[in-house]
Amino acid sequence: MTQRIAPAEGKLGVLLPGLGAVSTTLIAGVFAARKGIAQPHGSLTQNGTIRLGKRTENRSPKINEFVPLTKIEDIVFGGWDIFPENTYEAAMKAGVLAPELLAQVRTEMEAIKPWPAVFDRRFVKRLEGTHVKKGANWMELAEQLMDDIRTFQKENGLARLVMVWCGSTEIFLTPGPAHQTLAAFEKAMKENDPTIAPSMVYAYAALKLGIPYANGAPNLSADTPALHELAMENRVPVAGKDFKTGQTLMKTILAPGFKARLLGVSGWFSTNILGNRDGEVLDDPESFKTKEESKLSVLGSIFQPHLYPELYGELYHKVRINYYPPRGDNKESWDNIDIFGWLGYPMQIKINFLCRDSILAAPIVLDLALFMDMAGRSEMRGIQEWLSFYFKSPVHAPSVYPEHDLFIQLMKLKNTLRYLKGEELITHLGIEYYD
Numbered sequence: 001m002t003q004r005i006a007p008a009e010g011k012l013g014v015l016l017p018g019l020g021a022v023s024t025t026l027i028a029g030v031f032a033a034r035k036g037i038a039q040p041h042g043s044l045t046q047n048g049t050i051r052l053g054k055r056t057e058n059r060s061p062k063i064n065e066f067v068p069l070t071k072i073e074d075i076v077f078g079g080w081d082i083f084p085e086n087t088y089e090a091a092m093k094a095g096v097l098a099p100e101l102l103a104q105v106r107t108e109m110e111a112i113k114p115w116p117a118v119f120d121r122r123f124v125k126r127l128e129g130t131h132v133k134k135g136a137n138w139m140e141l142a143e144q145l146m147d148d149i150r151t152f153q154k155e156n157g158l159a160r161l162v163m164v165w166c167g168s169t170e171i172f173l174t175p176g177p178a179h180q181t182l183a184a185f186e187k188a189m190k191e192n193d194p195t196i197a198p199s200m201v202y203a204y205a206a207l208k209l210g211i212p213y214a215n216g217a218p219n220l221s222a223d224t225p226a227l228h229e230l231a232m233e234n235r236v237p238v239a240g241k242d243f244k245t246g247q248t249l250m251k252t253i254l255a256p257g258f259k260a261r262l263l264g265v266s267g268w269f270s271t272n273i274l275g276n277r278d279g280e281v282l283d284d285p286e287s288f289k290t291k292e293e294s295k296l297s298v299l300g301s302i303f304q305p306h307l308y309p310e311l312y313g314e315l316y317h318k319v320r321i322n323y324y325p326p327r328g329d330n331k332e333s334w335d336n337i338d339i340f341g342w343l344g345y346p347m348q349i350k351i352n353f354l355c356r357d358s359i360l361a362a363p364i365v366l367d368l369a370l371f372m373d374m375a376g377r378s379e380m381r382g383i384q385e386w387l388s389f390y391f392k393s394p395v396h397a398p399s400v401y402p403e404h405d406l407f408i409q410l411m412k413l414k415n416t417l418r419y420l421k422g423e424e425l426i427t428h429l430g431i432e433y434y435d
């Protein structure tokens, strides 16, 4: 079956709630790539290829030549923040990219000034915002966001829009009565229900306007029955949660390997130091709990202890994040992994990853924006599980467990692209080569 993908004509508005380290690293990178100053490494949509047909056919086009994706030249950025700095100033403050690089994209970045945010300190305790909207209730604030979006679309002549949440991690919430149906959610918004967080208001505004929404942080945001209902009703793609970078990326690379070779794991201790604003927000126990839940979830689902109780039934998994300002965005993580093999003999693996958080996250935001836009043009609606590749806590249907194995996730992503274009799915059976 070939599913129609409408062409990527016209400009795409990429809406970013939260213009901090990740967003500004993305924006500067896209401007730099457009000018040919730097390469957008780490992005499947810019550099990835996809094998088609049999191995003997030697057909491996670039992904962006295989499916119609918006070109980076056609992207226009807009966003909100609780601080009024333009994206050049915010990037300088974040300290991820060198001032020499930022100087070359300064004019474009200075032109992107955040709109006042929807914010409530109850949900991000470590930040105090000055650049914030006022409104009688959440619904009124959602309408103000929708006005910002409409004005942005009109002023820039945008054909389509997508939204990717790059705001701070909010406190841990689980879906309550206000999140069960769209009707209950809308009523709760008008009544200023305390279980509605700002990220939900942005998600609502996007989905209401038919704009695909992806959540890069671990907070609940659109991952509720009410907002999934809205996504289905308005035929809009939705995805999340929590960009898969750094230590969790390493986990989902290594753990499938241990499991493939049936090596047992008795303990996995992970600790991090980081000193950016994200680290400061995560220093608050309630925001950390949201992140912790997200980081802890991956191993259980990869190792499937119910199927391999002797290998993974006793796994002790601990994750710590420590705010340490001197390091800024250059996070350092340590993992100690206690594994065992033949006859139960123990071994240890140590990982010391000196990573750059936003350098790992920026290409993910770009890919998500472009793939979510393509999903919208392909009439794919509701949860986009094929984009699990990018997330620590992939949103999934209630009837299935999430897929965390990076390699299965990549296969799923590429098979989805083949499916959309009516190409044969690749099973890796390969028996025909030996007939």
Ligand SMILES: NC(=O)c1ccc[n+]([C@@H]2O[C@H](COP(=O)([O-])OP(=O)(O)OC[C@H]3O[C@@H](n4cnc5c(N)ncnc54)[C@H](O)[C@@H]3O)[C@@H](O)[C@H]2O)c1
Residues within 6 Å of the ligand: 017, 018, 019, 020, 021, 022, 023, 080, 081, 082, 083, 094, 117, 118, 119, 120, 124, 127, 165, 166, 167, 168, 169, 170, 198, 199, 216, 217, 218, 242, 243, 244, 245, 246, 276, 277, 278, 281, 357, 358, 360, 361
């Ligand atoms: N960098 C990574 O590797 C990575 C990985 C996974 C998830 N994340 C998540 O992505 C998000 C962004 O990360 P970052 O490093 O850019 O953090 P950051 O603190 O530099 O940027 C977040 C920005 O969001 C703003 N903000 C907070 N609440 C807001 C609201 N309600 N509306 C609008 N703006 C708001 C803050 O003022 C800040 O400027 C965080 O939630 C982080 O946990 C980052």
